[in-house]
Amino acid sequence: NKFVKLHKELGNDWTYVPILGNILKIVGSKEKFVTASLQLASQAIKRKHKAVSIWVGAKLYVVMSDGDQVNTVLRTALDKPFIYKFTKPILGNGSVFAPVHIWHPRRKILMPSFAPRYVNNFVSVFEAESKILADQLEFEVGRGNFGCFDYIVTYSLISVCETIFGETSDTQRTLDRTFFNAFSQCLKYVTDRITKPWLHIDAIYKLLPMYARQIKYTNIVYQCIDNVIYAKRKLLAKNDAIEKADNPVKTDKSKPPFNSFLELIVKNSKNNNEKGYTHEELREEIFVLGVAGTDTLAVGTSFTMLMLAQYPDVQDKVYKEIQEILGDSDKPLEAKDLIKLTYTTAVIKESLRLYPPVSFITRHCHKDLELPSGLVLPAGCDVIINILGVQRNPDYWGEDANEFKPERFISGHVPPNGFIAFSQGARNCVGQQYAMLSMTTVLVTVLRRYRLKPATNVRRTKDNKLRLAFEVMTKEVNHFAVQVERREE
Ligand code: HEM
Numbered sequence: 324n325k326f327v328k329l330h331k332e333l334g335n336d337w338t339y340v341p342i343l344g345n346i347l348k349i350v351g352s353k354e355k356f357v358t359a360s361l362q363l364a365s366q367a368i369k370r371k372h373k374a375v376s377i378w379v380g381a382k383l384y385v386v387m388s389d390g391d392q393v394n395t396v397l398r399t400a401l402d403k404p405f406i407y408k409f410t411k412p413i414l415g416n417g418s419v420f421a422p423v424h425i426w427h428p429r430r431k432i433l434m435p436s437f438a439p440r441y442v443n444n445f446v447s448v449f450e451a452e453s454k455i456l457a458d459q460l461e462f463e464v465g466r467g468n469f470g471c472f473d474y475i476v477t478y479s480l481i482s483v484c485e486t487i488f489g490e491t492s493d494t495q496r497t498l499d500r501t502f503f504n505a506f507s508q509c510l511k512y513v514t515d516r517i518t519k520p521w522l523h524i525d526a527i528y529k530l531l532p533m534y535a536r537q538i539k540y541t542n543i544v545y546q547c548i549d550n551v552i553y554a555k556r557k558l559l560a561k562n563d564a565i566e567k568a569d570n571p572v573k574t575d576k577s578k579p580p581f582n583s584f585l586e587l588i589v590k591n592s593k594n595n596n597e598k599g600y601t602h603e604e605l606r607e608e609i610f611v612l613g614v615a616g617t618d619t620l621a622v623g624t625s626f627t628m629l630m631l632a633q634y635p636d637v638q639d640k641v642y643k644e645i646q647e648i649l650g651d652s653d654k655p656l657e658a659k660d661l662i663k664l665t666y667t668t669a670v671i672k673e674s675l676r677l678y679p680p681v682s683f684i685t686r687h688c689h690k691d692l693e694l695p696s697g698l699v700l701p702a703g704c705d706v707i708i709n710i711l712g713v714q715r716n717p718d719y720w721g722e723d724a725n726e727f728k729p730e731r732f733i734s735g736h737v738p739p740n741g742f743i744a745f746s747q748g749a750r751n752c753v754g755q756q757y758a759m760l761s762m763t764t765v766l767v768t769v770l771r772r773y774r775l776k777p778a779t780n781v782r783r784t785k786d787n788k789l790r791l792a793f794e795v796m797t798k799e800v801n802h803f804a805v806q807v808e809r810r811e812e
Pocket residue numbers: 403418419420426430483611612615616617619620623679680681684685743744745746749750751752753754755757758
């Protein structure tokens with residue numbers, strides 16, 4: 324049939340050993356998943372159409388690592404295959420993985436909430452929470468290696484939740500350990516299902532104890548979100564604050580005006596339709612923001628910290644830039660100052676290039692799609708976009724593509740389709756600016772107080788590279804181990 328033809332056209336035959344080997348390696352191993360995806364990427368770029376295909380059971384997936392080919396797919400094909408099946412029991416029809424007809428109207432409601440005038444105001448939250456993070460790191464001074472991820476994920480979960488719900492006592496009550504734990508368990512179940520093919524079959528999965536646990540944790544998260552939504556909706560109705568979202572009132576003179584995502588989404592959904600979102604729709608969208616914004620941010624920030632620890636020259640340059648542009652002033656940080664930190668921004672982008680938190684995404688072609696190489700992906704074809712492969716592709720980044728060189732993002736030679744950490748096209752990341760501001764705030768706050776040092780005696784790969792593992796996000800296996808020392812020392 325057409326997929327067998329496509330498989331051959333891409334240069335594979337039935338006994339193509341390296342690819343078969345890679346599939347076997349992937350099964351069940353989160354670390355090998357990443358190594359295999361890099362190997363698939365290097366095989367793909369040698370092919371005429373810069374892609375390989377793999378069979379998973381009776382289904383063919385085309386795996387791509389060429390930026391121009393990928394760009395065509397991302398701009399044309401908007402549906403996401405298979406992942407939706409695993410996320411639906413948890414996220415429902417939340418926009419990130421939903422089918423196009425559900426996603427499209429929801430994206431229209433979500434987008435205005437990420438306008439710079441709202442997102443820039445969140446810097447006050449990022450700064451307050453980064454200071455708490457910096458205080459917590461004091462405990463690690465002089466104690467040797469520690470995993471910075473655990474600290475940073477707490478920062479990102481709390482700051483994301485605060486921007487979603489606003490700083491109410493309800494938020495604080497909700498953000499207790501039970502919520503955090505249930506939330507991370509939900510992410511774990513999605514990862515397990517994606518990486519273990521035997522769990523793809525509903526009939527098997529539903530018989531396992533993990534299915535019951537997944538329902539339990541999902542319900543805990545729902546209940547926490549529901550409590551805050553009810554409380555907040557009551558408050559909004561009382562204060563008529565929705566109307567004020569366009570013209571926010573400065574309640575606390577020391578802080579810029581602030582509208583939480585919850586307020587903005589309620590308001591935008593009413594603009595779209597008199598009745599606005601139902602409770603369930605609102606809960607789904609709120610949950611999506613938490614899921615899409617928390618681990619991505621934590622992984623991106625942790626990799627950047629790891630790079631700074633590993634490259635002291637780069638860290639010194641970042642620190643110098645912070646001193647030059649922001650000084651030691653106690654003046655609250657503002658978005659307009661943070662975006663002047665061009666070298667720091669380049670360091671974050673180079674870390675996201677080498678270590679994209681979301682290392683692959685998927686798309687489904689509804690109709691035939693012709694790629695720049697002349698290959699036609701037939702209707703019904705599923706594509707895996709290997710972001711890690713695209714961002715390390717030597718055709719775009721040169722022979723030193725695997726090396727950490729932040730200058731790439733300053734010299735003006737960034738290949739147009741070579742950096743896709745936030746994806747491209749209509750379904751790209753809505754939180755890009757939010758993420759850049761949040762990560763920059765953390766780096767500024769932490770580096771003002773501490774010098775990051777590399778961890779000693781951590782296990783690396785045979786060629787002395789970081790060991791990475793796929794857990795929906797791509798993470799470093801040693802919990803991003805670093806050391807810290809106080810700057811004045
Ligand atoms: C370094 C941090 C981040 C990275 C690398 C990242 C990456 C991505 C990527 C690759 C996608 C596209 C997924 C796909 O095409 O299948 C995406 C979508 C999305 N991201 Fe982010 N993200 C980050 C931070 C955030 C933050 C902080 C938020 C919100 C607070 C957010 C909200 C979303 C949403 C809602 C979508 C779905 C958009 C849609 O389908 O219309 N992201 N993100």
